Amino acid sequence: MPRFPDIPMFQGIHAPSRIEIDLHDLEVDGEIPRDLDGAFYRVAPDHQYPPRFLDDVPFNADGTVSRFLFREGRVHLRHRYVRTERFRLERAAGRALYGKYRNPFTDDPSVQGRSRNLANTTPLVWDGKLLALREDSPPVAMDPITLETEGDWSFHGTLGGPTFTAHPKIDPRTGEMIAFGFAAKGLYSRDVVYYEVDPSGRITHEVWFEIPYYCMLHDFGVTQDYAAFPIIPVCGAGVEALKAGKPHYAWDPTKEIYLGVLPRGGAARDLRWFRAPNQFCSHVMNAFNDRTRLHIDVPVAPGNMFPFFHEPGKPWDPAQAQSRMTRWTVDLASKHEGFESAERLSEYVGEFPKIDHRYQTQPYRHGWLLGFDPARSSIAHVDHQTGKTQTWSAGANTALQEPCFIPRSERAAEGDGYIITVATRIREMRTDVFLLDAQRLEEGPFATIHLPVRLRPGYHGNWASRARIAPSSREVGEHE
Numbered sequence: 001m002p003r004f005p006d007i008p009m010f011q012g013i014h015a016p017s018r019i020e021i022d023l024h025d026l027e028v029d030g031e032i033p034r035d036l037d038g039a040f041y042r043v044a045p046d047h048q049y050p051p052r053f054l055d056d057v058p059f060n061a062d063g064t065v066s067r068f069l070f071r072e073g074r075v076h077l078r079h080r081y082v083r084t085e086r087f088r089l090e091r092a093a094g095r096a097l098y099g100k101y102r103n104p105f106t107d108d109p110s111v112q113g114r115s116r117n118l119a120n121t122t123p124l125v126w127d128g129k130l131l132a133l134r135e136d137s138p139p140v141a142m143d144p145i146t147l148e149t150e151g152d153w154s155f156h157g158t159l160g161g162p163t164f165t166a167h168p169k170i171d172p173r174t175g176e177m178i179a180f181g182f183a184a185k186g187l188y189s190r191d192v193v194y195y196e197v198d199p200s201g202r203i204t205h206e207v208w209f210e211i212p213y214y215c216m217l218h219d220f221g222v223t224q225d226y227a228a229f230p231i232i233p234v235c236g237a238g239v240e241a242l243k244a245g246k247p248h249y250a251w252d253p254t255k256e257i258y259l260g261v262l263p264r265g266g267a268a269r270d271l272r273w274f275r276a277p278n279q280f281c282s283h284v285m286n287a288f289n290d291r292t293r294l295h296i297d298v299p300v301a302p303g304n305m306f307p308f309f310h311e312p313g314k315p316w317d318p319a320q321a322q323s324r325m326t327r328w329t330v331d332l333a334s335k336h337e338g339f340e341s342a343e344r345l346s347e348y349v350g351e352f353p354k355i356d357h358r359y360q361t362q363p364y365r366h367g368w369l370l371g372f373d374p375a376r377s378s379i380a381h382v383d384h385q386t387g388k389t390q391t392w393s394a395g396a397n398t399a400l401q402e403p404c405f406i407p408r409s410e411r412a413a414e415g416d417g418y419i420i421t422v423a424t425r426i427r428e429m430r431t432d433v434f435l436l437d438a439q440r441l442e443e444g445p446f447a448t449i450h451l452p453v454r455l456r457p458g459y460h461g462n463w464a465s466r467a468r469i470a471p472s473s474r475e476v477g478e479h480e
């Protein structure tokens with residue numbers, strides 16, 4: 001096969017990795033806590049073949065899953081491509097067949113109408129499966145231990161739409177999964193389908209509704225009583241633009257943003273829209289409600305954060321892309337269409353917000369973020385009770401990824417546990433994994449897991465305890 005093109009998307013730490021490996025008993029500096037019993041999963045995009053178009057966006061790459069299995073103070077790695085239909089078709093052809101990001105008009109005729117799923121955004125253990133998620137497609141189920149791909153996941157035949165968010169929420173009180181799919185009636189459709197999945201893994205409630213304008217509806221907030229959908233004008237460029245090979249989305253600075261609030265268990269007629277001036281957010285840290293007052297915590301930037309989805313005819317402005325944690329509040333009891341308040345929670349510039357998932361949908365105290373300064377990669381802990389932000393930087397030679405929280409034990413207090421973050425050592429072109437005390441980031445890692453190879457930087461990760469990975473008698477360690 002030909003070499004990958006020498007363009008920024010494949011340069012430096014973003015160079016293709018393309019490896020699939022098993023590494024038993026990784027080298028560790030420091031001590032892995034013996035109470036860490038489970039697996040940390042992360043997903044990274046890594047093109048199997050050089051792309052057919054050079055002017056594409058980085059999200060358009062095959063999903064790979066890393067599984068770091070923690071057991072008895074030792075760590076074992078397995079790293080695999082997700083065997084999507086797309087991956088298998090391209091492997092058989094020996095070249096890329098699919099075209100640009102969310103643009104089927106640029107595909108090779110041989111794959112017209114075939115699944116474009118890349119399964120490259122989030123890994124989540126659910127119902128005994130590892131789901132590899134990507135928002136334009138259904139989940140792909142994998143074996144959480146072997147990482148063998150099993151195929152599209154339909155929630156036991158109950159999935160009613162063609163798409164499924166990469167950011168579903170699990171309500172720790174009820175054990176339900178709350179999720180949605182956008183573009184649910186096809187390319188650029190304004191239709192969204194909302195799902196409630198019961199603890200047995202079946203969708204028991206489905207609500208179809210339209211959003212004010214088509215946009216990248218990447219994440220949402222779920223509280224004990226509501227689901228909240230931020231509508232941000234990363235808008236559809238239009239079918240004619242797609243046919244001309246232009247990007248799927250374009251930022252529109254003229255549009256207002258909306259927050260759609262749907263009662264859990266409710267119907268489309270119960271949906272309420274709130275409005276606010278033009279601004280940007282993508283991920284949600286958490287949301288909760290106090291009776292009718294709903295709070296949703298999001299990193300907010302004055303303008304567009306995606307350089308490749310800029311406003312047509314205007315260059316992207318990095319100064320407008322600085323996001324800071326903000327709490328939006330709306331009151332369902334008020335007739336007012338606007339947000340009640342927007343409160344700055346931290347001055348730290350960052351994104352990829354994470355929490356202690358045992359507090360998802362509820363009032364909470366602790367959050368973590370990945371910093372944006374590429375010259376000095378950092379992570380932060382935001383304490384919503386004290387208002388203090390604590391940070392740690394690994395220095396100029398290290399590019400950190402999303403900080404994920406692992407509770408010290410299931411009974412530990414909120415935020416009592418570890419932060420795990422995968423990092424690329426830039427000079428050595430090698431990957432390390434850091435473990436830090438979640439509330440004492442400033443002390444730096446207490447354990448560093450060394451990989452002798454480089455894994456391509458990833459998007460999202462999640463921890464799963466051994467009980468969730470192997471709910472039956474199946475032994476987690478049997479494949480090691």
Ligand SMILES: [Fe+2]
Nearest residue numbers: 166218283460
């Ligand atoms: Fe995301």
